[in-house]
Amino acid sequence: MLYPQTNDARMVFSLDGVWNFRTVGETDYPSEWTTEALPEPIPMAVPGSYNDQNDMTDLYDVYGWVVYQRTFSLPERVIDGQRVVLRFDAATHAADVYLNGEKLGSHKGGFLPFEFDVTDNIKPGDNLLAVAIDNRINQSTLPIGNEGNVAFFGSDNAGIPSVEAGKRWAKPQNRPNFDFFNFAGLNRHVELYTTPRTYIADVAVTTKSITEGLNEGETGPAVIGYMVTLGGESTDERGDRVTVTIQDENGDTVATATGTRGEITLPAAHLWNPGAAYLYTAHVALAGPAEAKAESDEYDQTFGVRTVEVKDRKFLINGRPFYFKGFGKHEDSYFHGRGTDQLLNVKDVSLIHWLNANSFRTSHYPYAENMYDLCDREGIVIIDETPAVGMSWPQYTNKPLFEHHQQVIRDMIARDKNHPSVVMWSLANEPWYDQGGEKSENALKYFTPLYELAHEEDPQNRPVTIVCCQNDYTKDLVTRTMDVVCLNRYYGWYNLSGDLDAACYALNYELDWWEKIGKPVMFTEYGADTMEGVHGTHGKMWSEEYQRDYFARIDAEIDKRPWFIGEQLWNFADFVTIQGTMRVEGNRKGILTRDRQPKMAAHFLRGRWAAIPDFGYKG
Numbered sequence: 001m002l003y004p005q006t007n008d009a010r011m012v013f014s015l016d017g018v019w020n021f022r023t024v025g026e027t028d029y030p031s032e033w034t035t036e037a038l039p040e041p042i043p044m045a046v047p048g049s050y051n052d053q054n055d056m057t058d059l060y061d062v063y064g065w066v067v068y069q070r071t072f073s074l075p076e077r078v079i080d081g082q083r084v085v086l087r088f089d090a091a092t093h094a095a096d097v098y099l100n101g102e103k104l105g106s107h108k109g110g111f112l113p114f115e116f117d118v119t120d121n122i123k124p125g126d127n128l129l130a131v132a133i134d135n136r137i138n139q140s141t142l143p144i145g146n147e148g149n150v151a152f153f154g155s156d157n158a159g160i161p162s163v164e165a166g167k168r169w170a171k172p173q174n175r176p177n178f179d180f181f182n183f184a185g186l187n188r189h190v191e192l193y194t195t196p197r198t199y200i201a202d203v204a205v206t207t208k209s210i211t212e213g214l215n216e217g218e219t220g221p222a223v224i225g226y227m228v229t230l231g232g233e234s235t236d237e238r239g240d241r242v243t244v245t246i247q248d249e250n251g252d253t254v255a256t257a258t259g260t261r262g263e264i265t266l267p268a269a270h271l272w273n274p275g276a277a278y279l280y281t282a283h284v285a286l287a288g289p290a291e292a293k294a295e296s297d298e299y300d301q302t303f304g305v306r307t308v309e310v311k312d313r314k315f316l317i318n319g320r321p322f323y324f325k326g327f328g329k330h331e332d333s334y335f336h337g338r339g340t341d342q343l344l345n346v347k348d349v350s351l352i353h354w355l356n357a358n359s360f361r362t363s364h365y366p367y368a369e370n371m372y373d374l375c376d377r378e379g380i381v382i383i384d385e386t387p388a389v390g391m392s393w394p395q396y397t398n399k400p401l402f403e404h405h406q407q408v409i410r411d412m413i414a415r416d417k418n419h420p421s422v423v424m425w426s427l428a429n430e431p432w433y434d435q436g437g438e439k440s441e442n443a444l445k446y447f448t449p450l451y452e453l454a455h456e457e458d459p460q461n462r463p464v465t466i467v468c469c470q471n472d473y474t475k476d477l478v479t480r481t482m483d484v485v486c487l488n489r490y491y492g493w494y495n496l497s498g499d500l501d502a503a504c505y506a507l508n509y510e511l512d513w514w515e516k517i518g519k520p521v522m523f524t525e526y527g528a529d530t531m532e533g534v535h536g537t538h539g540k541m542w543s544e545e546y547q548r549d550y551f552a553r554i555d556a557e558i559d560k561r562p563w564f565i566g567e568q569l570w571n572f573a574d575f576v577t578i579q580g581t582m583r584v585e586g587n588r589k590g591i592l593t594r595d596r597q598p599k600m601a602a603h604f605l606r607g608r609w610a611a612i613p614d615f616g617y618k619g
């Protein structure tokens with residue numbers, strides 16, 4: 001799915017700004033709220049979660065529907081004869097969309113784009129756009145919501161008559177089976193864009209071969225593959241009117257090709273590398289019929305020349321063994337909630353550089369495209385993750401959920417396939433699947449087809465993984481089948497708490513087991529909750545000294561394992577969760593505070609990572 005672009009053939013109209021907004025709740029929204037002006041609306045900024053934007057009412061407790069509304073008008077002379085598309089970069093978690101009183105359709109899933117062809121719905125003057133959004137999560141959504149009365153890490157005294165009575169009486173609420181606040185709404189950009197009626201619908205670019213061993217700034221022959229998909233009217237005989245021009249970073253043409261698919265040799269290619277990005281542009285042009293130049297289309301698709309491969313328990317980028325240094329993150333900030341904030345993206349990327357990190361995982365959902373674009377140009381490596389978090393054995397026989405999971409994988413790869421920064425797909429975070437017997441078998445039957453689907457859907461055929469929770473690894477049949485074993489481990493925090501000696505012993509006990517499995521292994525989570533300003537001469541849990549010591553001790557152990565290919569800790573920064581006895585204004589495992597100030601561990605890691613090269617750390 002191409003990101004909207006303004007050029008000689010296309011135009012983008014942003015619908016960001018202040019919309020009208022009303023909460024509805026669990027019942028259905030009134031139909032007149034989608035066909036007439038909202039009564040007594042409050043202002044709501046888009047993009048942005050609605051939860052933190054108004055203190056006259058508690059929008060943290062919304063359970064069910066809200067309705068957004070705005071009007072817009074488009075210049076007739078610009079859209080005349082063009083195709084007009086309404087696109088949502090995301091709407092969390094489910095949306096019904098109406099234009100001028102007509103329902104355009106619905107979308108389920110809160111972290112990937114969807115669009116509607118509104119060519120025949122647009123009218124001169126004001127158009128009324130209404131979007132109803134449902135924030136409810138349950139056992140059949142991704143992420144997973146508990147339908148009982150306790151969330152992940154929620155506390156309870158089950159069985160006590162008064163407590164049970166209180167749980168029955170309590171108003172319905174979302175009970176996330178995951179550890180981040182269920183921020184919702186129009187979290188990302190909303191836009192209208194035009195294309196000709198016959199248009200470029202998709203562009204895929206792959207790297208077929210490179211010259212390995214190039215140093216930064218050196219060039220060598222490379223071969224790329226491309227495929228252009230056309231859409232709209234009379235697309236079949238138009239293939240011969242497609243030209244592809246490859247431009248280097250200076251905008252100079254380095255190669256050209258015609259046709260909707262083929263291979264192109266770049267005689268002196270610059271490689272895209274972590275920390276040394278180089279971006280090319282494939283300028284795709286679809287010539288209109290001679291008699292109608294105005295029907296030509298064009299699209300500029302950036303890409304990087306680089307290969308990714310898992311081989312001999314190494315993670316190779318451009319044939320060299322890469323070592324992941326970084327973290328899991330969240331799209332999470334004051335006031336914006338999970339809303340796209342380009343300034344924060346730029347600041348976070350600067351902090352990734354300041355920390356001498358080179359990568360992050362999009363825990364636990366695909367992030368907004370803007371962040372991937374930034375990482376493409378900044379040479380930061382991404383593990384791209386679906387919103388499948390909080391899963392357990394009941395899900396592995398839930399066929400509608402499996403089909404939704406398949407669609408999410410297709411949509412995530414369709415959106416992110418051209419980003420050189422994306423080097424691996426994560427199918428899920430911490431699915432619980434170590435109960436042994438049929439439950440473990442069902443998990444394997446659920447995830448194996450998804451693993452195969454991700455490989456099939458990706459034209460670049462990147463490695464595929466799943467991120468494994470602290471579990472009984474001997475009964476976990478799934479993790480060991482992935483291309484890379486990604487472990488979330490909390491020795492010294494959730495278990496053997498405060499005892500880093502025992503924690504290191506237990507970690508090595510498990511790593512001895514993984515030694516025999518023959519796959520590359522990395523941490524995708526490890527860490528300790530830390531309150532900035534809490535100190536101690538013998539750093540105890542929650543102190544800044546403990547978080548620093550935790551990483552220093554654990555890292556010393558993984559350094560001893562040549563097949564341990566990376567350390568992504570938990571978390572880049574503190575972030576908001578449900579309220580609960582184990583969370584103080586959220587999860588405090590950040591090495592930065594939520595307002596991006598470094599804790600003591602950040603300084604330790606900055607020094608450690610300065611001494612760890614992107615390539616060849618383990619030989």
Ligand SMILES: CCCCCC[C@@H]1NC[C@@H](O)[C@H](O)[C@H]1C(=O)O
Pocket residue numbers: 178179180364430469470488490494525570587589
């Ligand atoms: C019993 C062990 C469970 C460890 C689970 C650790 C969790 N992994 C997923 C993340 O979203 C959580 O924030 C993290 C944690 O709680 O800080």
